Amino acid sequence: MNEAPDPQSGPPDDEQERWAVLTQLEEWLEQPMLILSFIWLSLVIVELVWTSSGVFEWLGILIWILFVLEFLLRFALAPRKFRFLRGNPITIVALVAPAFRFLRVLRLLRLTRGLRLVRIVGTANRSFGAMRKSFGRRGLGYMLATTTLVILLGAGGMLAFEPAGEVSGGFSGYAEAVWWTAMLVSTTGSEFWPSTAEGRVLALLLAIYGLAIFGYIAASLATFFIGQEAAAVESDVAGSREIAALREDIAALRQELHQMASR
Structure with a gap:
């Protein structure tokens, strides 16, 4: 009689291996997908502004196909399909939306404008990921x-x-x-x-x-200028050096008080 798997025993070896392969694949594709994401962003902006056609349109289609193949490959390797799909809803919509541009009947409908909006949001989401990887940390x-x-x-x-x-x-x-x-x-x-x-x-x-986001940027700029002001010699704002010296004085004072109390 077969025993039921223990839920506390963790994922099976096959699942762990598949997650490891998926992680390695994402690391290997990180730089190529990063470059394609920035090219895709440029093509989307060009299409929105100048309604590009010809070689730019075909280049955009080629990059979109590569994005779809990359997503399908990751989906095939993922051991838990629903978990993978649940973690990439915007990516899925952004990959599906461009497919409707090939249906000529939809070009006559208002639905095309809505799909263009979805494409903009999806492009922004992918570009955010590319920016985050480029800067290393937020x-x-x-x-x-x-x-x-x-x-x-x-x-x-x-x-x-x-x-x-x-x-x-x-x-x-x-x-x-x-x-x-x-x-x-x-x-x-x-x-x-x-x-x-x-x-x-x-x-x-x-x-x-x-x-x-604007509050964060304003606070960061204010912190930068306050730091510059604190670094000045004749500044009224206490800098890191003044604070460090004050801590040393407090530590010395505590030591003297401790010695006086022990006499």
Whole structure:
């Protein structure tokens, strides 16, 4: 009679081996996927702004196919399929959305604009991962890089959803869209507000990102300037040297008090 596996005994050797192979594969593909992610980001922005075609379109399709194959390979190696899928929902949607561009009938429907919005969000998510790997650990540099990415990508999306030729008061060029997006992310705002459903959703996502990240960037810059002020010789702000000297004085005072009490 076969005994039921003990749930406390941990994953079987085969599962551990598959996780190890998956980890090695991700490490091996990290740099190539990193480069492809930045190229993909550039192609998406170019397509949103200038509606690229020809060689750029085929290059984008090729990179998308590589992304799909890489995801399917990781999925095949993952021992727990549902756990793997549950951890990559945005990636799945971002990989599925570009497939609809090959269905010509959908190009005549409003659904195409919604899929473009999904593509923008998915591209941002993949680019965030690439930025995080590039900077090694999260910090001010990572936040500034991702904010620049969000502004450039968001501006391309706003220009595609709210062009001046289709929307009253819309954007007449990419530079204008970049300025508007930067004002929105920095919580400054402007007089124009999008009128299309996709533009409003994208503007909401940009505003949420701005509220979440702008305070961190402002606090980091304030900390930097305070540190510079503290490092000055004639500064009224106590620096690390002054604090260290104060700690030494307190330690010496404690030692003297201890010696006086022991007499």
